[in-house]
Amino acid sequence: MVTSVPNCKALPRDEKRSCKRQQTKDLQQGWLENLQASGPAGREAWQVQLWLGLFAVNRRQLGARPGLLTISMATIREHLDGGYGQLLEAMLLDPALQISLNGPSNHRRNPNENLARELLELFSLGEGNYSEGDVKEAARALTGYRLKADGQMELMPRRHDPGPHTILGRTEAFEAPSLAAWLAEQPATARHIARRVWRRCIGTEPSPERLEAVSTAWRAQDLSLPWLMQTLASSPEAEQSQRQGLRLRDPLELVVRSLQLLGSDHPDAIAISLRGLRAMGQAPFEPPSVKGWPVNEEWLNLRWLQARRRTLQQLLADEEVWDTRQLPSTLAANLTDLPPLALALPAAADRDSVAALFADPVWQLGLSPALR
Template sequence: MPVSSERLAVAGAAATALASMQAAAQSTTPAHHAQRHRAASAPVAADQTDTDLLDADDATHLLIRTGFAPSPADVAPYVGLTKAAAVERVLSTARTDAVTPLPTWTNDTPLTRAERNALTQDQRRDEQRKRSQDYDDLRAWWMREILTTPSPLTERMTLFWHNHFTSGQDKVPEPQLMAQQNTLLRRHALGSFAAMLHDVAKDPAMLLYLDGASNRKGKPNENFAREVMELFTLGEGQYTQRDVSEAARAYTGWGVDPDTWRFDWRVQQHDDGIKTVLGHAGPFDGDAVLDILLGQTQTAQFVSAKLWREFVSDTPDPAQLDSVASHFRSSGYDIKAALRALLVAPAFWDERNRGVLVSSPVEFIAGTVRRFDVTYSSTAQFARTSASLGENLFYPPNVKGWPGGATWINSSTLLARKQFVEQLFRATETARPHMGGAMTKAAASGATSAASGAAKAPVRPMPASMHFDLDGWLGRYGLTAGTVPGLSAQLQMQHAVLPLAPVDAIAAGSSAESYLQALLMDPVYQLK
């Protein structure tokens, strides 16, 4: 299974955590997988998009990039389809809601202003502890949904938008509000970006996070106005400070009711004067400014480029990106239209763009658990592990979210990822039943720590809380843990778990268990 020098550089950077994996994503030399049938150096021509039929490698590539680690049963229906038909199948089967019921406490209304003011110091401390535990509960809930969803693309896109329309625990004290925002993002995840933008702008969690709730006539707060341009629609350098100041006036009057915690339109606090934003003048309100932003061609370009970096590579192809952005804009910001154009683009299927993206902590954990049919008694442990690897759900590092890409890998996180693999191989003896459905609040609270500590907590072995049926998995290749796999079985196992050739040499005569563990310890296991 030969591998190019550029891809060796990718894996070497991950292994030593001394160099950026970003440069490797720009590699121009194709890699070859041992079991691929086509020459990797043959680029996919634009007119072949609908005529080339998918083999198992193509189908696996599509499902890994649009979800998590697919099972052979997931891959099989896509083999033999055209690229367009396969993409359409992925898009048409996506859900708009979660299959895992939210914790029951998310239906509770947070304390009113009067109730908060009446709390004693001890009660305030208890209330803060409860909110922290509820956030941990919410993280465990989302991780369960990611692990069990029949619609992986939905969760991938909900994660994507969570990192695009960033809000988090540090400025949103009530976890019910973040649960509501998560539902909003999932509902719009593959729908209309325009509708999502308008809804997110009035979302209580977003208003609190970007200080929009304190925006009033005469004292406009510019935080939301700036971020909606820089992070949500146009990108840096596409607007002026005056545009920000004028737009902030338009958003005045938007707030959050301190008793109901719902969006509150305060007309008496709204500046109804003339504003000039991006060359447009009028007595705009917030929705009118959002429509102005949606009318800019740069918005479709900016969002399409983020989608490209999420699903294809770190370096967009200008011509192909323009085509994706054009489809996105002409469709009226239909997210499926953008993804459809992106996933049938030649660059998505190009061999040079396979195995060049770094799996995020959630992708790494969920992919491992799903790939090896791991059973577990609690998903709180996986949420904690993700936090220790740098991706603490509902708690992004700042307003820009997680930078992702090569930043996911450093000496500390790579070691923690390997510790998770070691934990997996220790969890092969005592099985606990897999608890279906949502976790109870008590179970999540007892299994997790405060969010502020979770991000720094080391990965600790918990073999009793999950189980990996190693012999059952190896049995697919006619092996047991103690047997030595032949060359054919070795290649099949490599093919099942790695996106390209392993970098580290694996000792000849290794047992099947040792061989599999060596594959998972190889740096390229972090790539997709």
């Protein structure tokens, strides 16, 4: 699916700033609302969010076109039922990812290694499983891609190094699709990506034996994304993490589940949430680096933890949000995986009970909603 994205760059200076602000506002508010959906739509949105964290692009890197991230989301959504190899190929030609890693400036006469290095280190093999020679050859294979006016990438032969290129022992005239396919065949890719998804969804570190077993079986399933998600969701490690509270929810997960419980559609709820998410370190579409957002225990930062508590307090204290609430009649026992420390569930859904729930540590614990 081709998604056309407005380009603010051609507008006068004042209008350009306004255009960028509006695109960013629409992007962040719209996504926060999408993540609140229930059922299959909500699960799909959280799986898109998961892969946005692995193919991380900060909207500030896109200059006058932050809306290009809508193409990234559409691309990920289209590949959720397929294999990782196909997703990798599609994302390697994603305009936002290309721009963020200097892909369009990668010319055969002056290869830029940024995209190639992150492709090998983060999106496929993992550190230690490739050589500097592989990086240089992959950079040559990725030369020549430019952004068209409609926001899609195209290969310009006069800018492309036709090879042959030797990458991981294979010599051929690689381009982005064939390179992605070759990388997806490598056992190291299955291990590295399975580990990254495991860490983000379950929170714990897989043992070498379990990682090898899961990644080997995943390769036998042609790197099927549904198979991987189902396997992780039903794993004993996921059950243990849930039962023992081993995963600290990402700020985005914490805010969304709090909004879902309150049920308010007042603009104040979104405004407070977005301000709070920025203070917590996870404003939508603003990952701190190409490695994505922190994971689990990496969120244990005093400033961020204080922002979590403060944001939930502000949501509950806002009279407009409270007056437009659509709380259930009772706070059910299954709202948390572990019994709250300071509140017995089920409980009446009044302001004091919700405040006690929001302040309780167990409200912050749980598996990634991408696994639900």
